[in-house]
Amino acid sequence: MTTAPGLRTAPDDGGPGLAHELERLSAGTLDWLVHHLDDFDPFAPRRPGTGPGPGPGPRTGRAAVDAPPGGAHRPAKAALELALLTHCWTRLDPGDDPRRAGATARVRSVWQHPGFPRLLTAEPRGATQYRLAWAALAPRGTDDAPYRAELARIPAADLSPAGRSAYQRLELRYYADKAGVAHTVEPYRELAERNVLVELPGTALARAARRDHRRDTTADRPDEPPVTVPEAYALTHSAFYLSDFARTAPELPDGAAADAAALVGRLLDHCVRHDWWDLAAELVMTQVCLGLDAARTPEGAAAVACLARAQRPDGSIPGRSAATRASAADPAAEYFAKAYHTTLVTALMTLLLGTARAS
Numbered sequence: 001m002t003t004a005p006g007l008r009t010a011p012d013d014g015g016p017g018l019a020h021e022l023e024r025l026s027a028g029t030l031d032w033l034v035h036h037l038d039d040f041d042p043f044a045p046r047r048p049g050t051g052p053g054p055g056p057g058p059r060t061g062r063a064a065v066d067a068p069p070g071g072a073h074r075p076a077k078a079a080l081e082l083a084l085l086t087h088c089w090t091r092l093d094p095g096d097d098p099r100r101a102g103a104t105a106r107v108r109s110v111w112q113h114p115g116f117p118r119l120l121t122a123e124p125r126g127a128t129q130y131r132l133a134w135a136a137l138a139p140r141g142t143d144d145a146p147y148r149a150e151l152a153r154i155p156a157a158d159l160s161p162a163g164r165s166a167y168q169r170l171e172l173r174y175y176a177d178k179a180g181v182a183h184t185v186e187p188y189r190e191l192a193e194r195n196v197l198v199e200l201p202g203t204a205l206a207r208a209a210r211r212d213h214r215r216d217t218t219a220d221r222p223d224e225p226p227v228t229v230p231e232a233y234a235l236t237h238s239a240f241y242l243s244d245f246a247r248t249a250p251e252l253p254d255g256a257a258a259d260a261a262a263l264v265g266r267l268l269d270h271c272v273r274h275d276w277w278d279l280a281a282e283l284v285m286t287q288v289c290l291g292l293d294a295a296r297t298p299e300g301a302a303a304v305a306c307l308a309r310a311q312r313p314d315g316s317i318p319g320r321s322a323a324t325r326a327s328a329a330d331p332a333a334e335y336f337a338k339a340y341h342t343t344l345v346t347a348l349m350t351l352l353l354g355t356a357r358a359s
Helices: 015-035 075-092 098-111 116-120 124-136 145-154 167-177 188-193 195-215 231-245 256-274 279-289 300-311 331-356
Strands: none
Touching: 015 098, 015 300, 015 331, 075 098, 075 116, 075 124, 075 145, 075 331, 116 124, 116 145, 124 145, 124 167, 124 195, 167 188, 167 231, 188 195, 188 231, 195 231, 231 256, 231 279, 256 279, 279 300, 279 331, 300 331
């Protein structure tokens, strides 16, 4: 197992146990992802039972990094997520890691394949966002002529804020800016003021108060998260986009970052109790994006321990949650479809944590 990049051990970093868990999580997840590069490549020759060939592409209009629970493996989305990992990995760890070099080379190969645009545009609702991500996440040195031609075909209406929620406008602006595409979405500061990071903490507290009142007058109720699962994913991705994956401060209004961090902590508690692995990893990343030393927060440390318990000997995290985990007896393609996203998100979490702890 290759040494994990970016991780540093210090006497006050949460103890040797946490450092060991982070090291094992990082090394194992990155090794597993690189070992399965063929499964991220829609055009790689397939060995029997190892993974899907080219498929119908995206089924929703959500961004490449936003992978809501459920659904089959979609080749375009998997490739875009691998590109996001290599994009952030290159920024976070400038060393000569051969795993990153191999993953980046595979992304470049997919990006230059003449059949890839067909996968990106197969579903009209996702075509604009997928094409923007294709351009935004292209490795350095990639011939940009193919995706520039695709970007030129995007209608102006698809690059406007009309009909989009504040979160959707943020998502559009993030990838359009990175792709160098002109749009009419409002500035980040205005988007931040209307974002779920600002609005959800108050909403969650109001819901909690109503639940507490009901508990006073009814029998025991199930353990409910402070916000809905879609809201939780909007919260995490908003933090990613507003901070460019912890590269800058998210510029939230005064007091909003602390309120958002408190909500993230409550969500992490819930995720650890219920073994919601994918969301736990994203929420730890959100703590980093909000400027916290996530490994030193009780919730962040508990989430790292939760993910370390979930990790299989091969390095993978077997699904989004304990309830939906893949079995080692599953066919290889089915196991990959269930495991790859959470394994990738956990790998990115360790990279962000390692860089934050070393800075």
